[in-house]
Amino acid sequence: MLVASKDGRPIPPFLEISDASDHPVAARITTLPTTLIWSRATNTVTAEIVGYRNARHYAQSVAAAVRAAMVGDGAS
DSSP: OOOEESSSOOBTTBSOOEEGGGSTTGGGOOSSSEEEEEETTTTEEEEEEESOSOHHHHHHHHHHHHHHHHTTTTOO
């Protein structure tokens, strides 16, 4: 898991972060929050969830994106 911060401050509950401005993928993000889902099978970002409507919608979006990324991963 990569947690990138635009302002260099930790994002609870994560203690370790990467500087978003120095990361090749995170540097292009302009809307916060943005969640990227990476697939080990394809070695690419397979989903991008932008914004936050509410907890239920966000959790459903992340769950669907993770399930889709796991297809062909051998992790399902």
